[in-house]
Amino acid sequence: MLVVMKAQATPEEIQAVCDHIEQLGFRPHPLPGAQRTAIGITGNQGEVNRGNLESLSGVAEVIRVSKAYKLASRDVKEEDTVVRFANGATIGGRNLAVIAGPCSIESREQAFAIAEQVAAAGAQFFRGGAYKPRTSPYAFQGLGLEALRIMAEIRDRFGLRIVTEAIDAESLDLVAEWADLIQIGARNMQNFSLLKRVGRMRKPVLIKRGMSATLEEFLMAAEYVMSEGNYEVILCERGVRTFADHARNTLDLSIIPALQHVSHLPILVDPSHGTGRRDSVLPMARAGIAAGADGIIVEVHNHPESAFSDGPQSLFPEQFATMMNEIEQIAPVVGRSLARGATSKITAEASGK
Amino acid sequence: MLVVMKAQATPEEIQAVCDHIEQLGFRPHPLPGAQRTAIGITGNQGEVNRGNLESLSGVAEVIRVSKAYKLASRDVKEEDTVVRFANGATIGGRNLAVIAGPCSIESREQAFAIAEQVAAAGAQFFRGGAYKPRTSPYAFQGLGLEALRIMAEIRDRFGLRIVTEAIDAESLDLVAEWADLIQIGARNMQNFSLLKRVGRMRKPVLIKRGMSATLEEFLMAAEYVMSEGNYEVILCERGVRTFADHARNTLDLSIIPALQHVSHLPILVDPSHGTGRRDSVLPMARAGIAAGADGIIVEVHNHPESAFSDGPQSLFPEQFATMMNEIEQIAPVVGRSLARGATSKITAEASGK
């Protein structure tokens, strides 16, 4: 159910409607739009009495939302969601966002070397694994808190926003404390307890599509987070499981226009996990932007051949710089522009560009 | 790495080898066999020095295990694993195991009614959801602790062993306390934090195959549990995601012989989730047993039409009784017999069968 407020409704009227919804035993989700505010109603205790709501002051209309996902749906919020970060970076909206960095934080030296290079090439976000969900219990599981501390230093030094994955309640509390954007991995896309806990955080979250998730299941994962009050959700296509064996996964770019048709949430593309092959990352990054994605998340490593994980799919730093230039050229075709980070600009000026 | 002890090795010699492995910074996993004990070695701190181990008293040979999964592999333990329960029930080995019950525990009355009927038909295990991993945050999420208490009563009343799903750390602690067999659902098959936590329990665990998990990933989930010292792992095929639309999932029975070729762990089949269609459950339950499975886990409901979840795939109690008779007839073809619960026998006698 969705309460659409009148354009001229006052904050007090909006608050009064929210209070009334709570008194009925439901949860109100006020969603401000450009013209007017809508208030989503969730809760599984039964049907809301529409009549009472329609008679409240400032209410324009009450609408039943028929899709399984509600807060994630364009029926509830027509305008694209733009997630804003401290340094002015955004995900969603006109600017393309680029998140780059190594699969795993392996050491302070490795992380700093890569961060310097991706910042110079214009990335605004730095990714690096601190807690790694590895298929084998015997494989490297990440440096944990030490990695989070290294990334916090990188934020201070290079002005990059930090993105890293949380894999359980304990790591989530730490990631939420140290990072700017919490990543939920493909294997946890239906870890509903974790999603609810992320929903109680007040920090943006990036949800990767599960390996065999349908569009609806993907949006329902977002809905789990949003139903708890965290509306800063970013989606990420990273390839699905099929019979095809020429790539590690099959990157399903056609989900981008399909998602944009029904949801207001931003959607990124991960061509590194999506293909698992370095020689396919640039083509698929370009393709992702051309298909209308809001940005790219990509693995970059200064020594991919000796990376602790995902070496074969990591770009060399110079390839990443090429990728940035290529997607910058495609951006205007889809009504976008590439936002380059502050460090990048300085570097560009210094180099006389 | 695997240390194979001599047939006549003493418990003291075995213990000495384990102590030595721990001193090297690795973890020993003593795995008793019919002829002799093998000791698996895990830990990701590097290579074990084979020479030192071979010179220890009672050691027959030291073998490198090349597969990604080690403790789950037949290379490490040749004999089939048989998991034993308090009332004499087993999973694995000669007797077929049958787990039956509703998708969700909805009330004491509903649960008791179904339990009575599945017990009468010969089930030894009762399943019922207390914590439900639902695609929608707005769907019924289970009765939680109340459901666990109801199932504990059912154990006392009908002598059935209790199987229920844990979905996170909190529910796991409760499930481990109240149930006999901890279920890890398909969506959590690669929730590695949860798997490690289950590995530290000393209670049998049933792991359902993820919707797009390969055979190796499935066994690696088992390996996560075993690497922490819990060796009572049961696998369960429950269908995978494909293009086919005549059933909710595609039940992949050919994984049964493929798993049995490389692993000693028991494997059950879930024809309810595997097909999602009541009219396909009996055929696929029969097929699962004919393919060599160690048993069946199946949803039974006394009023499927009004079930809180999974109604369309739940058997009526009389269909379940038919299923028991049919798999009992197939059992001898695959060198098995159907173990019926104590209640069943009494009922059968009472009814003059």
Next chain:
Amino acid sequence: MLVVMKAQATPEEIQAVCDHIEQLGFRPHPLPGAQRTAIGITGNQGEVNRGNLESLSGVAEVIRVSKAYKLASRDVKEEDTVVRFANGATIGGRNLAVIAGPCSIESREQAFAIAEQVAAAGAQFFRGGAYKPRTSPYAFQGLGLEALRIMAEIRDRFGLRIVTEAIDAESLDLVAEWADLIQIGARNMQNFSLLKRVGRMRKPVLIKRGMSATLEEFLMAAEYVMSEGNYEVILCERGVRTFADHARNTLDLSIIPALQHVSHLPILVDPSHGTGRRDSVLPMARAGIAAGADGIIVEVHNHPESAFSDGPQSLFPEQFATMMNEIEQIAPVVGRSLARGATSKITAEASGK
């Protein structure tokens, strides 16, 4: 559209209705049932005028068939189709049918050796490739007419019915002339020109499911054949393409009950192509029968290690004999019995069984 005749309708009345349908520019398909005859109407020139038909003598009712497949549907023919062969063998109905033989006919010696052994074990049908649809143009493409001649000799010598694949118009004409059952392979399941040509033959046809065919597409392939007047169509599940890598294909046995629910056509299972692994063929043959299939088609070779094609999935003759015994034991559970060929019975008597 379907015209259901009255139980007491005379052959003349049935013929008159067929004539009338033809005059309207459509094609009548008289389908005799146990109680009464139904007449399917096909043709894509528009809508049939129901009123005229209902007023004809002997007509009970005129029904619109809403499914895409019509002649293949149980709505049009409720009773199971049983395809009958010259030596009394049948496919469909109470008796299980078994088709066995090598992937390719390699020589007269090889074919006779295998035929003798599968006949002795009780097969009623002999399969062998004369025209091979190989992925590589450089691979063995079959002996062609020579193979057909060898198989005709085998029919005479062992009383086995001959099954072999047609891959194009030329081979179809020859196969229809020399064999008893025309096989259309998975790669040609949507070769509609070939299907129509088969439809104009008056010889039974076995259609293998395409590697990514849905249930509806599978039945539409049958419909192509039936719409041309050949109603002796047998379906065959042989595995589909999925991400799973433990077998060459994923054998989708749950299509058996799903097909039987909507169609009257017989359905066989091919566990050889369905798994590609010899050690999985017997388990999946048993599972197929347990799931309700009407029989098995399986590859048997006397020297699999030197077979021209498909060696790794071919059974040794003694494994085939075991398979026959196992499915014979499962047959009564699904209301069936295994029909063994005449040669087999003689052999069995001679050997004092």
Next chain:
Amino acid sequence: MLVVMKAQATPEEIQAVCDHIEQLGFRPHPLPGAQRTAIGITGNQGEVNRGNLESLSGVAEVIRVSKAYKLASRDVKEEDTVVRFANGATIGGRNLAVIAGPCSIESREQAFAIAEQVAAAGAQFFRGGAYKPRTSPYAFQGLGLEALRIMAEIRDRFGLRIVTEAIDAESLDLVAEWADLIQIGARNMQNFSLLKRVGRMRKPVLIKRGMSATLEEFLMAAEYVMSEGNYEVILCERGVRTFADHARNTLDLSIIPALQHVSHLPILVDPSHGTGRRDSVLPMARAGIAAGADGIIVEVHNHPESAFSDGPQSLFPEQFATMMNEIEQIAPVVGRSLARGATSKITAEASGK
């Protein structure tokens, strides 16, 4: 096996090597390159004696080709294949090729109206179905020869090259006579008899990827054609079957860089069949070009709502014009330019652009 000729080898020397290969019972495939000619050797009668070949005049070296596909491999021909057409149009190489038109030719009026509009927007190739491989025998099967004649008129009137599908031997002979580019549809990608027959034509062929074809199977289909001497083969990605339900198929763009890595053949993208949704066609056309494809094949209809087939995925003519502009802008990023047809240029001049 591959014979690489010296750069200065004469035509007589090349011919002598070809003659020698034929005498050995194999088939020579002379493949001219920018620097020198290579001669592929095919035939399945066994091993070629390398020594004899190496001693022939003009031979630089003899190389064993280990991949299953040989003539389609970059090992045999390093430079990209460019297929050239009468009016100067090309597929492969620097210029992007665009093929547009309706799914089916429905009438002269419909075809001309669409042809005029796609020509005006700059298409160089016109597609239209004359022989339709329809899932249902009762669906519109195409106008056949009449459609071919209409398209020949369109070639004369608008200077467009004609692309249409052949579905069997009969239609192939006609298509080869009337069209400029023979299309082999996804359902016939492994119709090996048809592929061989196309291989004996001397006309370019477009092969669409089968719905569950791997990269190797796709190239083996090309190899079938090439092994018969027709080297003008163009590949086309058109989506594969997966569990995903937000589009009719899953367009697998990552096969583009993967194919280009191993093969010299051009590769087009079909976003119409690849998505089945009009609102996804433009995004995926842009993405295809950005991923490095050599062009686009797309369905355009002037009245999609009343199209005989594939209406929901057909672009309106004005959307097609937008698509042309968008891919023209992306072209330089991937080192390409969009070749617009002659009609288009005139129109553009006339309209004062």
